[in-house]
Structures are given as C-alpha cells and as structure tokens.
Amino acid sequence: MTLLDAHIGFVEALRSAGLPVSLAEGLDAIAALERLSWGDRELVRTAYAATLVKRQAQRVTFDALFDLWFPRLVGQGAAQEDHAPAPSRDDGAALARFREELADALEADDVQRLRDLAVEAVGRFGAMPGRGPGMAAHSAYSALRRVSADELLQQLVEGLLGQGMGEAQAERTAGRRIGDFSRLVEADARRRLAEQKGPERVAEVALRPTIDRLDFLAARRTDLEELRREIQPLARRLATRLTKERHARRRGPLDFRRTVRASISTGGVPLTTHHKPKRPHRTELVVLCDVSGSVASFAQFTLLLVFALRDQFTQVRAFTFVDQVHEVTDHFKPGADVVEVMESLAASVQHAALWGRTNYGRAFTTFSEQYADALGPKVSLLILGDGRSNYSDLALPVLRELASSARHTWWLNPEHARNWGTGDSAAPAYSQVVPMVECRNLTQLGEFVHDIV
C-alpha cells in the first residue's frame, strides 16, 4: 500500500464513519504532512487531526481509524521478533509471569509498558488456531478472559492504598487503569485483524458510533455516564440556539423613541429602525414516561434534558409509570445535583410499579383519573416509551381523550421505526392516535426538544 493509497483509504473511511471530510481538507492534510517529518507517528496523527477533525466528539472515531490505517507496529512488532518464536507459547508459567508484569505496570501506570503488554496479551493468550498457517485469528475477548485482568483489580487497589491514596479514589483509579488496559487490548486485536483482512473491513464492523449517535437502548453502563455528562452541554447549546432564533424573529412594533434617538447620529435621517421585542411564547409541558427496565435510561435522559431547559417553559410536570402513575416533579429542583436526581428517580420507580409489568392501558387510565387537571388547552403532553404493553388492553379511547384535552401531544419512541409493531409493541396502534417520533440518540433527542420549544 503506497502512502497515497493509505491517505485516500483513510479519508474514505472517515467519510463512511460520518465525518464530513471535504476534498479541500484532504489536500490541507497533505500540505501539512509535507511540512512535518514522517518519522514520528504522533506528528502525523496531530497533522491529520488538525486538518480533518473539526468536532471533538468525532475524535474517538478518528483515533480508532487512524490506528487501523497507520498501525503502531506490524505483527508482533520488531522488538519481539528478535527473540526466538518460542516465548509466544501459551502456558501456565508464562501466564503467571505475564500477570505479575501486568500488575507491576498497572501499579506504576507505565503507559508504554502497558501498550507492549497489551500486544503480548493478544499475541500470546488471544491467539485462536486457524485452519492453516497465517490464518490464525486473535480475539481480545479470550485474551482478556485468560489474563483475567478484572481479578487484578483488588491487587491493584491494595497497591494504590499502599501508595497513600484514599480508598474510594484507589478503587476509581484502579478501575480506570484496568479499563484503559482492556481498551488497549481491544485496539490491538483490531489492529491484527486489520492487518489480515484490510482496514476497510474492520472499520465497518468494529467501530462504535460516537456518543451523540449512540442508541439509548444499546448503551453500556460506562456509556450511560458519558451520556449523562453530555446532557448539560446539550441543554446549553439548545438554549443558546433558541435565544438566537428568537432574536432573529424578534420584530415587534416600531420603537419610535429608540429610532429617533438613533437617527441623531446620522443627522436626523432614520437610517435604521428599531423595534420593540416580541413577548416570547412559552408552553407548559407534561411529561409522562415509561420507566420499566428496557427504556428506563431513555426516560431519564429525556427528563434530565427537559428539566435542564425548564426556563424555556412556563411549567414542567413529570410523571413516571410502569403500571401505576407517580409524579416525580419534586425530584428536579433548580440547580440540583444530577447524580442525586438520578438516584432518587431510580428509587421512585417502585412507586410506579405495582405488578412490575408494563401496562400502558392501565397507566393512561390511572393518569386520566388522578391527574386530569394537569392537562389543559395551554399544555403540551409528551409521552415517552416503546409502546410494548405486554399484550394488555391499550385503552386507546382514554389516550384519545387525553390527547384532545392537551394542546399538542407527542410520543417519543426509542426503538428504530422498523421495529415498531413487532412482538408486543403497540406502537402502530398508538401512533394512529398520537404522532409518534423515533428518538434513538442524543442528536435526535436534541432536535426534537428544540422543535417543540
């Protein structure tokens, strides 16, 4: 593969991963590379990053692809090929020695050595016999299983405590270091796979979408924390955008006094007119969300976002349900701590579940019986849920009544539209009563919330 091929393949891969890399930016990258020495891999990475990546959220994708197209080393790496091939056997003694080395490196937080150890782990413990020579595959999963890095956690925590760290902090640090090591191992397995099958194939399957395009329903636990950190910035961006748009549309009646005042500087000729600001129109919002296991995290994010934008609405009320309805507005105090809100929300789920099986029909009926006063001609109703109601009664007339007593009604569904109506999903039936919107990731959520405000 020539350098030009590598460059073009890399740019293509970035594009198919969703980074908008234009031709001009590709040329910029080449111009930048001309001025740098090719010897240093990090310089090349920086040059590409500066010219091609224009959004920090895309940096993770960029780094993963860069590692595939411009790998750090080939095969076992030059250093290890000097040794006899013998040490790449996998036996008990080697494993014990390796684990000892790994524990040392983790405790010292020696990034360079950890990187080498990750390469060794995949090469030695992750190798899966292939059908012929050169067909051997490497699996990060089996490497991590064999090394059982998780078991090193306790040892690492004790080591860190010995260094004089507090207990809670030692645990956090240890968890992070082991997580970093697992990521190194996964990256190395991807690199080897790319070497065999070509980077294009690997890029298609092995890359995770960026955090703002990650499906709520596919989020892992670590992703959830990252998503939660994204809520506040997203709310801030939305608020700025909304204020900007309001200002752009602000052309109320003529402000005679200001116009005349301004005309003095142009010799009494009113060159520019000034207008009084329009009164902003704010809606009241009632959120009714399904908090059963499958969609709980989606409901929490939406609630957090809605409450982060509370000053864009006159009033926000939130209700959660599984089969009973429970009001949770009180949990969202202005300026409250996000983590605490999440904890108290999780604790309040038990009030919403009497039998523990999602039942939309019962939830709507109870809502219209107990909280009918929450709705009115000024109120917008927002329903969150996947519409999977365990084949129970759907209470469509009740929902129709609720929808007609509110000013607007929307239904947000975190499932892909092609899955609506499969299994016990009552999405098609409900979507005939209430407009249903697919909302799978932060980007879609942000767009939707922006539109209703």
Added chain:
Amino acid sequence: MSSLRQAQDSAWFTSPDDAATRLHEAGYLADAATATTAYLAGTLEKPLLIEGPAGVGKTELAKAVARAAGADLVRLQCYEGLDEARALYEWNYKKQLLRIQAASSMADQSPQSWEETHDDIFTDEFLLTRPLLTAIRREQPTVLLVDEVDKTDVEVEGLLLEVLSDFQVTIPELGTVSATRRPFVVLTSNATRELSEAVKRRCLFLHLGYPDAERERQIVTSQVPALDEKVVRQLVDVVARLRELELKKAPSIAESVDWARTLIALQVGTLDEEAISSTLGVVLKHASDQARAVKELGLAASGR
C-alpha cells in the same frame, strides 16, 4: 511549489519543536499536539480554531504566539449583535457630513463638482478601520485573535469567510484590500453553538482539554512560583480528583492557578481538609458542585 517555499521563509515557527520551545519562553507550556498545530497554522498560513472548556488557555495561546514571534495582537471580541461596522470597517458619517458642509459653504470661492466631493469623502481619511481590516492592512507581523466566535450571529461568520480564506476585504468604494503580510489568525470557541461547516473547513482545528497532572503542575509552578512544591502537588491531585466527579463545571487551569494564588494570600502551608473546604469556592462555582465535592472527598462541610 515556489509559493510554498516562499511561504516557509515567512513562517512563524521553523518546526514543532521550535514552536514548543518558543512558546515555553513566552510563558506558555504547550503539549506536543498544541505546539505542532501552532506550527502548522503558521507555516500553512491557515486560521487556527481552538475549542475547549472555559479557562484552559485558549486566548492565552494566541497571546503567547504574539509574544513568541514578537508580533502585535489585534483582538476582535465577539458578542451577540456584532456587525460589519464593528468588525470590519465603517465610514465616518459625521466627518463626511462636515466635509460636505464645509465644501458647500466655500462653494462661491472654489466651486466643487459632485464627482470631486464624492471622491473626496470616500478616501482613507474617512475610513474607520475595525479589527479585521486593521489586521489585514498591517505591515508588521500580526496575530489576529477572534475571541469567542461562537457568540456571534451566523451573518458574521459569512463576513469572516472572505477574511479567513483569502485574507482580503472588499470595500465597494475603495476596491479590494489584500493582506500584504498574512496575519496569524486564532479563533476561539466554547462550543455553545456549532460553527458552520464553511468556517470550520477553512481552519485548522485544535481541541484544548484539561492537561495531565504533570503538565498542570508545571503550569501552576510557573504561574505561581512562590507556592511550595509539596502544596502544588497536593493541589493538582485534588483538582484531578474533582474533575473525575460529575460536576456542572469542572475546574480548569485558570481555577487551579487562582486556587494557588489564594493559598499564597492566605499563607496556607499545607493543603489539608480544612484548607480545602474553606477555599473550595475558588475552584467550584456551583452550590451543588460544592456539596457533591464535600461528599465525595469526605470533607467536613462545616468549614464553609
């Protein structure tokens, strides 16, 4: 290719290492990526868009480049409602009016035709240059800092495009003014709004995040040399722990430095629990963040 070589002669830095050293001499501790990107921005003559949370040294980088290269800094502070007249240039109406009145009062002695007056009032004398035009017309090396570009309206971005891509400004009455010497352009943004693709395409992009512990220690030491080495180490450690918490606004470098200065002013010799909880307000600016930090770090809340 010859134009490339020519460009290299007027380069701001000769290599990434040179950029790192000279920025360091100017009092800015840049990491490898920052130094390389600054070097590229200088040698490719492309604007540099810096994004990152508040207080990580975005504006400071532009100032440091100016100091390192012995250039002058021209600053355009963006805000909502910034327009052409404030960013680019404006005709001095009042002076023009005076000129016309003066001409008509002397009309009986030396009658002046409309063409003459017209040519007269649209000259350099009546032009008020604003930062963008100033930076382009300067002969000396210049660093143009467009600060907080995300605060402007979308129309101003359109205005920036001509300046950023061709380094020229078109004034209908005077013609096109091209840069004799291209300025080093730095745009900073807090990412409160997505900039348009057109602007981003023309820029090199650099994200400045929170530094690692070692670099932060160096920064605090260089900014507040009077603080004891041991306390700096403790301070950086506490700040790193705070950043791991889920806070509304994580403390950035500016806050670390402020904290170091506070400790000097209070003559605190060691950063123990009491010292932390009594000065936490310097680093954390939200009540809920402080409550969370007190809980997570196991501090006694009574001190505040």
